[in-house]
Amino acid sequence: MISVEQHLDRILTTVSVIRPFELGVLDAQGCVLAEDVTARGSLPGFTNSAMDGYAVHASDVAGAAPESPVVLPVVGDIAAGNTAALSLVPGQTMRIMTGAPMPRGADAVVPVEATDGGLVRVEVRKASVVGQHVREVGEDVESGAVILRAGTLLGPGQIALLAAAGVARVRVAPRPRVVVLSTGDELVEVGRTPAFGQIVDSNSVMLTAAVTAVGATPYRVGGVRDDARQLRETLEGQLVRADAIITTGGVSMGAFDTVKEVLSRVGTMQFDKVAMRPGMPQGFGTLGEEKVPVFTLPGNPVSALVSFHVFVAPALRAMAGRPEPSFPPGYVPAVAAEPMTSVPGKMEFLRVTLDDDQARLAGGQGSHMLGALAAADALAVIPEDVTQVRPGDPIECLPLLGREGQ
Numbered sequence: 001m002i003s004v005e006q007h008l009d010r011i012l013t014t015v016s017v018i019r020p021f022e023l024g025v026l027d028a029q030g031c032v033l034a035e036d037v038t039a040r041g042s043l044p045g046f047t048n049s050a051m052d053g054y055a056v057h058a059s060d061v062a063g064a065a066p067e068s069p070v071v072l073p074v075v076g077d078i079a080a081g082n083t084a085a086l087s088l089v090p091g092q093t094m095r096i097m098t099g100a101p102m103p104r105g106a107d108a109v110v111p112v113e114a115t116d117g118g119l120v121r122v123e124v125r126k127a128s129v130v131g132q133h134v135r136e137v138g139e140d141v142e143s144g145a146v147i148l149r150a151g152t153l154l155g156p157g158q159i160a161l162l163a164a165a166g167v168a169r170v171r172v173a174p175r176p177r178v179v180v181l182s183t184g185d186e187l188v189e190v191g192r193t194p195a196f197g198q199i200v201d202s203n204s205v206m207l208t209a210a211v212t213a214v215g216a217t218p219y220r221v222g223g224v225r226d227d228a229r230q231l232r233e234t235l236e237g238q239l240v241r242a243d244a245i246i247t248t249g250g251v252s253m254g255a256f257d258t259v260k261e262v263l264s265r266v267g268t269m270q271f272d273k274v275a276m277r278p279g280m281p282q283g284f285g286t287l288g289e290e291k292v293p294v295f296t297l298p299g300n301p302v303s304a305l306v307s308f309h310v311f312v313a314p315a316l317r318a319m320a321g322r323p324e325p326s327f328p329p330g331y332v333p334a335v336a337a338e339p340m341t342s343v344p345g346k347m348e349f350l351r352v353t354l355d356d357d358q359a360r361l362a363g364g365q366g367s368h369m370l371g372a373l374a375a376a377d378a379l380a381v382i383p384e385d386v387t388q389v390r391p392g393d394p395i396e397c398l399p400l401l402g403r404e405g406q
């Protein structure tokens with residue numbers, strides 16, 4: 001028996017960041033930059049107005065006040081998108097809109113609210129100083145400056161900056177492409193009515209959803225029969241398009257545990273008992289020339305999803321250049337709202353609901369119980385040496401993917 005930490009450690013020291021790839025900025029959402037990025041142009045790219053109002057020479061309106069307004073002739077209108085090179089001579093003004101280029105010579109904008117809004121001549125009722133309500137060229141970003149560093153995770157704000165700074169494509173660690181396949185003679189495809197003795201292949205849809213939830217790209221192969229040849233051929237066929245493969249089923253002590261039978265002694269595959277509940281039988285290793293990481297998870301649905309959270313998700317994040325800051329990864333503190341028990345010598349992952357930080361068991365804890373799994377928000381992680389948790393005890397929880405906002 002090995003510990004959860006030992007198994008995760010073996011996984012994380014085996015996987016590596018996927019070779020960088022150039023993507024359009026929108027496709028790169030959720031990816032991590034593989035190199036520093038510099039701005040192709042300045043932001044703003046030209047000096048422009050920060051307000052709807054009137055472009056002026058500030059010295060012309062230095063004495064303006066409600067009781068002593070300054071009247072100026074309005075000699076033009078500048079809308080956002082105006083590309084003409086305009087000039088403003090002293091003693092005159094132009095109406096200008098937010099984002100419109102400042103005419104040469106003008107050095108301030110009087111907001112429309114500080115005027116009578118005149119179209120031919122305007123009464124300015126407030127003094128202005130040089131630079132007021134003006135956005136200077138390059139004040140946000142200077143052309144050629146590093147705007148984002150290698151290692152930055154790209155979200156909407158970063159994507160906007162790249163686009164605005166003239167960067168349409170970036171080199172990133174791509175999303176891992178993850179093949180999901182399940183094994184078992186009892187499986188029928190989702191949407192089919194199982195005959196007596198059969199069950200719907202819920203694992204492959206669950207893990208496909210989980211792969212998407214961690215920001216990787218799933219390829220769902222679905223159910224493969226407990227047949228050594230079929231499984232071997234399917235795996236060989238999938239290796240070419242996979243950065244990682246996840247299987248479920250066939251790794252315990254049964255008579256037809258085909259995954260273990262086919263993959264024992266292949267590549268660097270190793271099958272272990274991990275001191276955890278649920279999820280004890282685990283297999284991991286690499287297959288093929290490209291050394292594709294393969295996770296063989298147990299078949300019970302709860303075991304499979306727990307294993308995904310504890311082992312696969314950290315590995316996929318690391319492959320995408322997003323290593324976890326620490327072990328245990330992503331734990332949040334909570335408080336037990338009721339008694340919980342755990343077997344000695346195993347790390348227990350109890351399905352719990354979270355109401356603020358109050359954790360309660362989410363129903364039956366059997367590893368086949370999808371009803372309780374679906375009601376849960378998080379996994380309460382009870383260490384190996386703890387057998388009893390009392391109400392009020394602090395506990396660590398691993399939020400379930402996609403339930404963070406619950």
Ligand code: AMP
Binds near residue numbers: 182184200368
């Ligand atoms: P195994 O690990 O293959 O012995 O399967 C353990 C349990 O998980 C059995 O009750 C299986 O029927 C169930 N199981 C295996 N694969 C799946 C699957 N793809 N979807 C739902 N349940 C499964």
Ligand code: MG
Binds near residue numbers: 183249256299
């Ligand atoms: Mg099976």
